[in-house]
Amino acid sequence: MAATKEQRLVLTEDVSEEVFREGAVRRGWILLEEYSETNEAPFELVYTTEANTDVRIHYVDDPFILARYAIVKGKNIKTVVSLLETTFDAYDDEEVLENAEKAAKPQEIVDWMLNATALAEQAGRERLASLIRKRVGHRSSDVRRACLMAISWLEWPVFRELVVHLTRDKNAAVRADAKRLADAYALRDEGKL
Numbered sequence: 001m002a003a004t005k006e007q008r009l010v011l012t013e014d015v016s017e018e019v020f021r022e023g024a025v026r027r028g029w030i031l032l033e034e035y036s037e038t039n040e041a042p043f044e045l046v047y048t049t050e051a052n053t054d055v056r057i058h059y060v061d062d063p064f065i066l067a068r069y070a071i072v073k074g075k076n077i078k079t080v081v082s083l084l085e086t087t088f089d090a091y092d093d094e095e096v097l098e099n100a101e102k103a104a105k106p107q108e109i110v111d112w113m114l115n116a117t118a119l120a121e122q123a124g125r126e127r128l129a130s131l132i133r134k135r136v137g138h139r140s141s142d143v144r145r146a147c148l149m150a151i152s153w154l155e156w157p158v159f160r161e162l163v164v165h166l167t168r169d170k171n172a173a174v175r176a177d178a179k180r181l182a183d184a185y186a187l188r189d190e191g192k193l
Contacts, residue, residue, distance in 0.1 A: 057071075
């Protein structure tokens with residue numbers, strides 16, 4: 001029996017909710033659930049296929065990290081992942097990571113870093129952590145704030161020292177974001193969050 005797996009695909013900004021719904025209809029996928037965006041969770045559509053009901057296809061429009069991505073979960077997901085790649089405009093993992101590493105302009109850095117964040121573990125923990133560590137000292141406060149968004153979204157303990165470091169940042173908004181995240185870590189440590 002095949003192991004349960006998960007694969008993420010970062011979608012281009014052109015793959016809106018409507019575009020995804022249309023593609024799902026063309027593929028004959030069955031909508032199981034729809035979750036509205038809340039303060040705690042992104043907008044999400046969950047589909048399955050007639051051929052493989054053990055598979056779940058999640059379309060996520062995440063306003064927190066400003067990324068659209070698909071997550072395929074279940075058994076024998078390779079075929080569904082291939083269908084996603086041929087139905088929707090998506091970036092492959094290496095393209096996302098290379099662009100995140102090579103981007104030079106602040107807005108490009110933010111966009112690609114947050115897309116890489118959507119890949120999570122699939123990006124490779126060390127590679128993604130290295131990318132965030134590299135960018136946390138960037139001269140642009142927008143880039144440093146995006147690092148904090150990525151750190152908060154990933155929730156990896158390895159970033160705690162970076163958060164503490166950013167509580168002393170020269171930019172007030174970066175300091176405030178870092179303090180909120182450091183406070184959340186403290187509440188979690190106390191079992192209050």
